[in-house]
Amino acid sequence: MAAAGKEVKLIGSRPSPYVARVRIALHLKGVEYEFLHEEVFGNKSELLLRSNPVYKKIPVLIHGGQPICESLVIVQYIDEVWAASGPAILPADPLDRAVARFWAAYIDDKLGPNCVALALRLGDEASRAESKEQLFAGLQLLDEALGKISNGKSFFGGDAVGFLDIAFGSYLGWLKALEKVEGIKLLDESRFPRLAKWAERFCSAKAATDVIPEPDELVEFVKLLAHR
């Protein structure tokens, strides 16, 4: 059976932005898959421990029985295996690919984790203040990058949702949850005009449908976590 035809399973949970990335990529390529819901509270499943012995974390894509781990690695895998099934997720040009990978790495380094940690109210006053600063600085840089990379088109990827859209878009649920929890506007149209409009477009995109959790859902999740 051709690689693309084998059975696809995804171990994950709804709140995880990393899982969201994989789901969006699968949707973009029209791939049918079984979502194996991993309990966030409680013991990790046998399947997860077996499939990701190194990190024991979600998401894990299991394709034809073989596991692939790390969200951005999985997204690139999906792009390559189902190349014929949908628009390319990564750009074709090597320099454009390098730029997309650079910003995706930046997002995972400076933006995403800060956003989630702040929403979870982790750390003391000083570290939270620093995280917020880093977050705003990052949003500024991304807003500028979007201007340059998109070339006036709707997404970082151009006309269609691409790698960098997925990398950042997957955090939008958490960004909005943070806005609610802190009572601040992060994707402020006056401060980050391009990013704010992009966020609306991304959340309305077909591939993102039902993937990005509503802020209330995540706020509830945060409350549950706080009680454990």
Place this chain on the structure above:
Amino acid sequence: MAGEKGVKLLDFWASPFGQRVRIALAEKGVEYDYHEEELAAKSELLLKSNPVYKKIPVLIHDGRPVCESLIIIQYIDEVWPGKNTFVPSDPYSRAQARFWADYIEKKVYVTGSKLWKLKGEEQEECKKELVEIIKTLERELGSKKYFGGESFGLVDITLVPFASWFYVYEAFGGISVEREAPKLAAWAKGCKERESVAKTLPDPEKVYEHVISLRKRYGVE
């Protein structure tokens, strides 16, 4: 800057990240201009080429900068595919290669450098962590010649610069890679027989001296 033809590399001799790029360029036989950066006095070009991190290595190809060593290696592989690509052709093996390169990136430098920065209880924790990392890599390597199998590839390039740091791990942490991970030690020796690696990796003694001076600067003594 754009429109200027050729390949430039902004780098620092002791940087394992820079060494990765030098090895990758050498493997592809790409000619380039090497610029040694003074980390205490970064050049205009570096600040302009990597405004986000202001760090080396930066590859400047026909005037356009590419930053972050793993991203640079993949860029080099894509622009100059040649006979031997750094990643396998089948998507699953490719995903495994990227996974392990990412693992090395997340774990080795951070833990390795904590080893010579910390003392006491914290250092003991760090030692345990580093041994765990080394053993994990040993398991992944198994009996293969390279992490990439028969071909020297992405994972090998990502890890091999740290071979010059094995002496530092021993000197400051009492961790012998030879003892903890004999296959890994043998792999490192095998890699050093490649011209690209032999010409690029600094003498472990020099790295040791470099760490001594870093410790002084950080006030660790």
